Amino acid sequence: MRTAIVTSDYFIMGETFINRHIEHLFGGDTVVVCGRHNGQDPYGKPLFTRRAPLSLGDKLLAPFAAVAGAACHGTSRLPFGANRRQLINWLRTQKVDVILAEFGTQALVMAKLGNDMGIPVFTYWRGTDASRALGSAQRVRSYKLMMPRLAGMFSVSQFLLDNLAKHGVSHPNAHVVPSGVNVRLFTPLEKRPGSFLAVGRMVEKKAPQVTLRAFAKAAQGRDAHLTFIGDGPLLETCKTMAADLGIADQITFTGALPHDEVRKHLQVTETFLQHSITAKDGNTEGLPTAIQEALACGCITISTYHAGIPEAVEDGVNGLLVPEWDEDRFSNRITQVLDMPDRSAMTLAARKTAEAKFDNAILLEKVENTILKTLCPAR
Numbered sequence: 001m002r003t004a005i006v007t008s009d010y011f012i013m014g015e016t017f018i019n020r021h022i023e024h025l026f027g028g029d030t031v032v033v034c035g036r037h038n039g040q041d042p043y044g045k046p047l048f049t050r051r052a053p054l055s056l057g058d059k060l061l062a063p064f065a066a067v068a069g070a071a072c073h074g075t076s077r078l079p080f081g082a083n084r085r086q087l088i089n090w091l092r093t094q095k096v097d098v099i100l101a102e103f104g105t106q107a108l109v110m111a112k113l114g115n116d117m118g119i120p121v122f123t124y125w126r127g128t129d130a131s132r133a134l135g136s137a138q139r140v141r142s143y144k145l146m147m148p149r150l151a152g153m154f155s156v157s158q159f160l161l162d163n164l165a166k167h168g169v170s171h172p173n174a175h176v177v178p179s180g181v182n183v184r185l186f187t188p189l190e191k192r193p194g195s196f197l198a199v200g201r202m203v204e205k206k207a208p209q210v211t212l213r214a215f216a217k218a219a220q221g222r223d224a225h226l227t228f229i230g231d232g233p234l235l236e237t238c239k240t241m242a243a244d245l246g247i248a249d250q251i252t253f254t255g256a257l258p259h260d261e262v263r264k265h266l267q268v269t270e271t272f273l274q275h276s277i278t279a280k281d282g283n284t285e286g287l288p289t290a291i292q293e294a295l296a297c298g299c300i301t302i303s304t305y306h307a308g309i310p311e312a313v314e315d316g317v318n319g320l321l322v323p324e325w326d327e328d329r330f331s332n333r334i335t336q337v338l339d340m341p342d343r344s345a346m347t348l349a350a351r352k353t354a355e356a357k358f359d360n361a362i363l364l365e366k367v368e369n370t371i372l373k374t375l376c377p378a379r
Helices: 016-026 057-071 079-093 105-118 137-149 158-166 210-221 235-244 259-268 287-295 327-338 344-357 362-377
Strands: 001-011 028-035 045-049 096-100 121-125 151-153 172-176 195-198 227-230 251-255 271-273 301-304 320-322
Touching: 001 016, 001 105, 016 028, 016 096, 016 362, 028 105, 045 079, 057 079, 079 105, 096 105, 096 362, 105 121, 105 137, 121 158, 151 158, 151 259, 151 362, 158 172, 195 210, 195 287, 195 301, 210 227, 210 235, 210 327, 227 259, 235 251, 259 287, 271 287, 271 327, 287 301, 301 327, 301 344, 320 327, 327 344
Parallel strands: 001 028, 001 096, 028 045, 096 121, 121 151, 151 172, 195 227, 195 271, 227 251, 271 301, 301 320
Antiparallel strands: none
């Protein structure tokens, strides 16, 4: 089943969920359609870049195509002119059987074209596309218009499907399939006592400053250390805050790291921290991959009742949860773990959760089977 994986930017090292599909879906029989390409292609896949320079004719046509797309289809992002013809020819040459658009916003680009070519289109909702994007009435309209054009859709969490449904966006062939984790690679090793880890972009919805202040309240003067992996606009703010709070010697900021290095940190870390919140613009998580990886590595996860996180972390069983923005309770949960005489039960429960719910080999097979059953009901 030759699949065209559609993504905005390629190649992004941190988009492990998309890269896994590119490398492994249907035995790796995939091609890539991207908006922009940074020059890297570690998988050696046939590649089409949509946002190539426009011809003079297409530059003249662009404003009319944008207006027509917005009026008729709710989006100005549809391929047009020479670019559309080239994309159609490329998909035919590559003998594509099905299109999987990573993020609903990419499905907007491809759904009509796929229908016109007779190629079934699926999409995968992952977070921003089913949260912040819904703040736009035009985007909600475009999603509603797109639904009949999709053969089916996937979401990393039930939360995102429910959020879409609240805005009248639904599909009868919708499935919750988390991004998952390689549970054979992400495994627990001997844990460093008092070790804490936070992984992710230093952005508003991750609230790293809340994590930092809560850790300072609970761990200052105790045998505990917190490592932040990730970069972003709040990194320098957090570095300054750590010094101001007097805990700079208990904090390490690594910046962004390769995925293998993140795994090595997770394997020896006792406790994973992620104080996710809903950003002012409505942006939310889907179900963070980092939390699934932390569970697989036997980390006790302290997080929030946010988006799909409670679908992975069960309070008091494999981790601890607090309401969004509740810094004091988050700090108390850190203290609770530090004071816990035996953390082995929670560590074991975390690992078992990952094995039962987030094994990416099983989840990849579920995506494949759903596509096959949709397109070939007699199978």
